[in-house]
Amino acid sequence: MIRSRPAPWAALALALACGAPQAPGSDQKPVPSAPPPAASPAPESPPRRPQPGGPPVRKDGTIYAEAEQMGTRVSINVLVGDRSPAEAGAAIEAAFAEIERIEQIMSEWRADSELSQLNAAAGGDMRPLSPELFEVLQRSKEIAEQTGGAFDPTFYAVGQLWRFEPGARPPSRDLIEDKRKLIGWQSIELDPATRSGRLARPGMKVGLGAIAKGYAVDKASQLLRARGFADHIVEGGGDTYVSGLKNGKPWMVGIQKPDGPGSVAAIPTTDRAVVTSGDYQRYIEYEGVRYAHIFDPRTGFPVPQERSSQSVTVLAPSATDADAYATAVAVMGPDDGMAFIRSRPDLDAFLITRDGAHRVSPALEKILVYPPEKKPPPP
Secondary structure, three states: OOOOOOHHHOOEEEEEEEOOOOOOHHHOOOOOOOOOOOOOOOOOOOOOOOOOOOOOOOOOOEEEEEEEEOOEEEEEEEEOOOOOHHHHHHHHHHHHHHHHHHHHHHOOOOOOOHHHHHHHOOOOOOEEOOHHHHHHHHHHHHHHHHOOOOOOHHHHHHHOOOOOOOOOOOOOHHHHHHHHOOOOHHHEEEEOOOOEEEEOOOOOOOOOOOOHHHHHHHHHHHHHHHOOOOOEEEEEOOEEEEEOOEOOEOEEEEEEOOOOOOEEEEEEEOOEEEEEEEOOOOEEEEOOEEEEOOEEOOOOEEOOHHHOEEEEEEEEOOHHHHHHHHHHHHHHOHHHHHHHHHOOOOOEEEEEEOOOOEEEOHHHHOOOEOOOOOOOOOO
8 A cells, every 4th residue: 555655765753752841733832942852762672563461561651562564664652541551452453453454445556455446447437435445535636636736646557657676767758648647636536425436537546655554544543542542653654643642741753864863853742643755765866867756746757856855744633634745745845845834724844955954834943852963954
């Protein structure tokens, strides 16, 4: 599924420690200009799943587990509170199972997934859709319209032509132009009354790699809250949802350095999603031109280097939205992308441009915590 942005895309580092106070949403208050607290390291060999008898509780009162899902590493960190470790472990297990269920619906890599079946029937009649796939397709169309097509899930007809591995070369321009005719979110037809849909043109293909992973993270978080564990982080390959508090303080989410280990800055976060897209790890070079794996659906080609950012981090009310908007902003480029963010009071962003400068939305700038030895480069 959700493999169009695999593990190397994971551009967020979770700082599993609490930070300075912050109010949720747009009313966030400034925090002291101090280094982020040292992250609590994950266990050296974390279990793929919490053990049935009750997983171990760490010194900070949390239980941590991770698994390989959606083509990347998924981690869940839950504050146990007054519940038992066994109850927390069962809730985490259920959250992993929920992610697997969403992947089975929305994977373009699995021939038996509901999305693959919809793609195979392109040009055919309306067909019933699951509530989950209908919801994601509907939101995809809304965000595609809002972003002028910078986000468009129908890019996949072109996207599947590209390979980003040693020795790979770009597909021919003629082939790209031929498949580009199949791109167009307007040709996803949905009927809310019957919860059905179709792809109007034969050969069309939808890829949900820039939204379905965020949706799966949201669904896992919702399940944890329903089980009574309101304070947690769910993270999958750079798509993060932060719920509640950690021992009374916001969780800290670090923005990974594009050029090495460590974090550029930390974001005190609660009840919000943080998603990062980056082009610094998955790309090819051919005849002196660099092609990264972030596509502009409007051209059928990867975003040109002169307009690209090293990484784009977007904060939004849901990981579903943050996932899609991060891709759209990366496609738009720093100037147009930040203008779009500023037009949306529900969004914040942190961009690292090609030359290493930081572009930060005003509300986010007020709460960022930088390491003392690292002052942000001017825009």
